[in-house]
Amino acid sequence: MDIIVLKPGGYDEEIKHIAKKLEGMGLTSRISKGTERTVIGVIGDTSKITEETDDSFRAIPGVENVMRILKPYKLASRDFKKTSTIVKCKGMSIGGKKLCVIAGPCSVENKTMMLEIAKEVKKAGANFLRGGAFKPRTSPYSFQGLGEEGLKHLEAAREKTGLPIVTELMDPRDIEAVEKYSDIIQIGARNMQNFRLLLEVGQSRKPILLKRGLAATIKEWLMSAEYIMSRGNQNVIMCERGIRTFETATRNTLDLSAVPVLKKLTHLPVVVDPSHGVGILEHIPAMAKAAVASGADGLIIEVHTNPEEALSDGEQSMRPEAFKKLMKELRPIAKAVGREI
Ligand code: PEP
Ligand code: MN
Numbered sequence: 001m002d003i004i005v006l007k008p009g010g011y012d013e014e015i016k017h018i019a020k021k022l023e024g025m026g027l028t029s030r031i032s033k034g035t036e037r038t039v040i041g042v043i044g045d046t047s048k049i050t051e052e053t054d055d056s057f058r059a060i061p062g063v064e065n066v067m068r069i070l071k072p073y074k075l076a077s078r079d080f081k082k083t084s085t086i087v088k089c090k091g092m093s094i095g096g097k098k099l100c101v102i103a104g105p106c107s108v109e110n111k112t113m114m115l116e117i118a119k120e121v122k123k124a125g126a127n128f129l130r131g132g133a134f135k136p137r138t139s140p141y142s143f144q145g146l147g148e149e150g151l152k153h154l155e156a157a158r159e160k161t162g163l164p165i166v167t168e169l170m171d172p173r174d175i176e177a178v179e180k181y182s183d184i185i186q187i188g189a190r191n192m193q194n195f196r197l198l199l200e201v202g203q204s205r206k207p208i209l210l211k212r213g214l215a216a217t218i219k220e221w222l223m224s225a226e227y228i229m230s231r232g233n234q235n236v237i238m239c240e241r242g243i244r245t246f247e248t249a250t251r252n253t254l255d256l257s258a259v260p261v262l263k264k265l266t267h268l269p270v271v272v273d274p275s276h277g278v279g280i281l282e283h284i285p286a287m288a289k290a291a292v293a294s295g296a297d298g299l300i301i302e303v304h305t306n307p308e309e310a311l312s313d314g315e316q317s318m319r320p321e322a323f324k325k326l327m328k329e330l331r332p333i334a335k336a337v338g339r340e341i
Helices: 012-024 051-058 111-124 148-161 172-181 195-202 218-230 258-265 274-278 281-293 320-336
Strands: 003-006 028-033 038-043 063-067 087-089 092-094 100-104 128-130 165-168 184-187 208-211 236-240 270-272 298-302
Touching (some): 003 012, 012 038, 100 111, 111 128, 111 148, 128 148, 148 172, 165 172, 184 195, 195 218, 208 218, 218 236, 236 258, 258 270, 281 298, 281 320
Parallel strands (some): 100 298, 128 165, 208 236
Antiparallel strands (some): 003 063, 028 038, 087 092
16 A cells, blocks of 8 residues: 545645644654645555455545555656646746746855846846855765855845756765755765755755756656655756766766656756766757657756856856846747747
């Protein structure tokens, strides 16, 4: 037994009773109230629950059916929740008709540049500002980010532009600071399977942008979303950012087939990061357009006013004019697939 589907109607008392009964079995419940039906997700090890126990739940008034989900992820699954999740954040929606565009530098470098870039991306039509204060760098000698000081620069940019902030959390020890300044917490590709970190952000009230691991299958990625959701945070946004393949012509191989595949398997919104996905400036617009055409709910793009001097990922950062042009070119594509930008 993994989900309990209730008949249409109230049944508040029965829901409480079911939750209590599950608690007695060492399990917890997550309630998803749809417009027609309420579904209770059973959280914990359900593999040893017998058919008889399933039947005892079927006997509870209001219970329409008790089902097993064959997939290893439940809360993230479309079997559990049929309607697509729209993540709400500071008046913005991710997963609705309107596409969400997150733009900004790879790293926060100083206050002046942060304000300048924030102004530019806002002018071009971005809905969120990105920028890393804690950077996962391959080399320990590369710029590691400004830490909390960087978060303060992001806050200043939000104050000036009103753009909500997306920034990465790498270590549970920084969660308090990142939660305080951010609007969406990014979990980077390298930490997609840092399970302790996932459980930690599962307790946060902030939405989580979960990037795909460098060599993660879609199933593993969904299991990571499940880790977060199992702790109560249902606001997870999946972010395709390219995977490692044998191909060396691009920084990563942007797996756009992940978009329709995810849309079928999960109700969670999906955004695409063409910047890290290809890592080559001139190919980013093509892949951003393809991402929108493939049904993505949004994009996350690196933009810098002075890419030459950028402290990280300058070579793949778009200049504001190019970003503005791309935003315009995305409009008819969004429209063709029934979306707005
Ligand atoms: C980033 O967004 O700057 C970043 C480091 O991304 P990823 O974790 O996908 O490499
Ligand atoms: Mn980057």
